[in-house]
Amino acid sequence: MKCTVHASKNFVIGTADKRLFSSFVEQLGRCVYGGLYEKDHPLSDEDGLRSDVIKLVKDLDIPMVRFPGGNYVSNHRWEDSVGPIDERPVRLDLAWKALDPNTFGIKEFIDWCKKVGTEPMMALNLGTRGIDAAKDLVEYCNHPGGTALSDLRKSHGSEAPYNIKMWCLGNEMDGPWQVGHKTADEYGRLAAEVGKAIKLFDPSLELVACGSSNSDMPTFPSWEETVLEHTWEVADYLSLHMYFRNDEDDTETFLASSKKMDQFIETVVHVCDYVQAKKRSKKTMYLSFDEWNVWFHSNEQDKTEPKWNVGKHLLEDVYTFEDALVVGCLLNSLLRHCDRVKVACLAQLVNVIAPIMTEEGGPSWAQTIYWPFYYASKYGRGEVLDIRLDVPTYKNHHYGEVPYADAVLVYHAEEQELDLFVVNRSLDETMEISLDAIGFPTQLKLIEHILLHHTDLKASNDRDNPEHIKPVVMDITREPYKAPRQSWNLFRFSIS
Structure with missing residues (x-):
């Protein structure tokens, strides 16, 4: 099978914001307790933070991390998570039916962010x-001093303000499962007034209004329209959430999941532009896809977990090679929409539907989905070109005609490099890749081909085989460039 990628230096979708490669930490399951924070672990530092996890996170070069939720935040009192740790109250987390000791609070999260080199998104x-x-928390975190709340922060050991730049105006407020669920009008009015108060404090702060929890919600997309009618003047971004699963055990449909993400983004963009036109506004509403991932493996196991414990084993999906291919396609979708999607958070970061897994008292390791995210974060930050693919398609009962190749091309002007991400969706055939790039030298030099491939779609990494599925660097002396069946690929070309 042949695939020709047609591109032009002059046809650019946009520049990928580095925040497309952000992530998410919630007080859920073992994401925090037993994940990034484990006080008695032999590799933990003086703050109880696991150094092995810090290393894996730093390698991903994540620019921003969303915290503390998620469903958790809708029943959370921020005041419980500050001050002396031994004086913090233990609370019920109604969202996940767990106990919340508040041992890992705002200061601890900010300190962790500094250690991994990321920015907080609160x-x-x-x-x-x-x-x-809401306004009290913003003052506590960001005001330099001289007020009751900023001085309270200082008394808690943080002399300098945290300077948190991005704030989410709630979480999934369209969801009936949410504590404090609201109608679009109820939420829109509240979010507008909270946003107004925050902007009065500091107009430079960026605010994210809640969009729909997924495109299957009965209120989608009218929710977006109503919320934007209320929040247009204060919101800088509208959120999107979506998780993907292989319920039918149908690989060809699962590998086409990025088409659902494409459609979700494009529908929300249309609603944003409709409200912009209706308001006769010059403002462009950008998108924050601040929850996305594959999620379905742990559903039955989660039902067996007892209630009201700390660090329950919840949502601990063990990711397969098939999942890694889907995540590669989803990353391509986010890059293809980088003109409007400026922020995206892989949910979540450690143990809970996460690229990183840990064992309490034991090792940590990278799951299969770690690797497409790692390379997209490393090589996806550039100008995304508006490509066209000449490649065969297959007919799918859910998504119609699906190209066998899912691809995106990123141009790095300073490095004089083109990076081509390709997922070969074919389960049977190798794909021969050729790149027709107008405006670049006729003969592009392939400098590296990184391949993630396995013959068993259900294979995974685990504690005993942490590198069972891992990228390999291919021999690049042979042409044409080949993407094996069911594979994720990165082709790096020099244009200097």
Whole structure:
């Protein structure tokens, strides 16, 4: 099978914001307790943070991490998570039916962010709380001093303000499962007033209004329209959430999941532009896809977990090679929409539907999905070109005509490099790749081919075989460039 990628130096979708490669930490399961924070682990530092996890996170070069939720935030009192740790109250986490000791709070998260080299993205509780709690948290975190709340932060050991730049106005408020669920009008009015108060404090802060929890919600996309009618003046971004699963055990349909992400993004963009036209506004509403991943493996196991424990084993999906291919396609979709999607958070980071797994008291390791994210983060930050593919398709009962190749091409002007990400969806045939790039030298030099491939789609990494599925660097002396069946590929070309 042949695939020709047609591109032009002059046809650019946009420049990928580095925040497309962000992630998410929630007080859920073992993401925090037993994941990034484990006080008695032999590899933990003086703050109880696991150094092996820090290393894996730093290697991903994640620019921003969303915290503390997620469903968790809609029942959370931020005041419980500050001050002396031994004086913090233990609370019920209604979202995940767990105990929350508040041992890992705001200061601990900020300290962890500094150690891994990332910026915080803070979510506000607009479920059980409102304007007062939200503006108080912003003042506590960001005001330099001289007020009751900023001086309270100082007394808690943080002399300098945290300077958190991005704030989420609640989480999934369209969901009936959410504590404090609201209608679009109820949420829109509250979010607008909270946003107004925050902008009065600091107009440079970036605010994310809640969009739909997924495109299957009965209120989608009217939710977006109503919320934007209320929040247009204060919101800088509208959120999108979506998870993908292989419920039918149908690989060809699962590998086409990025078409559902494409459609979701494009529909939300149309709604944003409709509201912009209706308001006769010059403002462009950008998108924050701040929850996305594959999620379905752990559903039955989660039902066996007892209630009201700390660090329950929840959502601990063991990812297959098939999942890694889908994640590669989803990353391509985000890059293809980089003109409007400026922020995206892989949910989550450690143990809970995560690229990184740990064992309490034991090792940590990278799951299969770690690797497409690692290379997209490393080589996806550039100008995304508007390519066309000449490649065969297959007919799918859910998504119609699906190209066998899912691809995106990124141009790095300073490095004089083109990076081509290709997922070969074919389960049977090798794909011969050729690149027809107008405006670049006729003979591009292939400098590296990185391949993630396995013959068993259900294969995975685990504690005993942490490198069972891992990228390999291919021999590049042979042409044409080949992407094996069911494979993720990165072809790096020099144009200097």
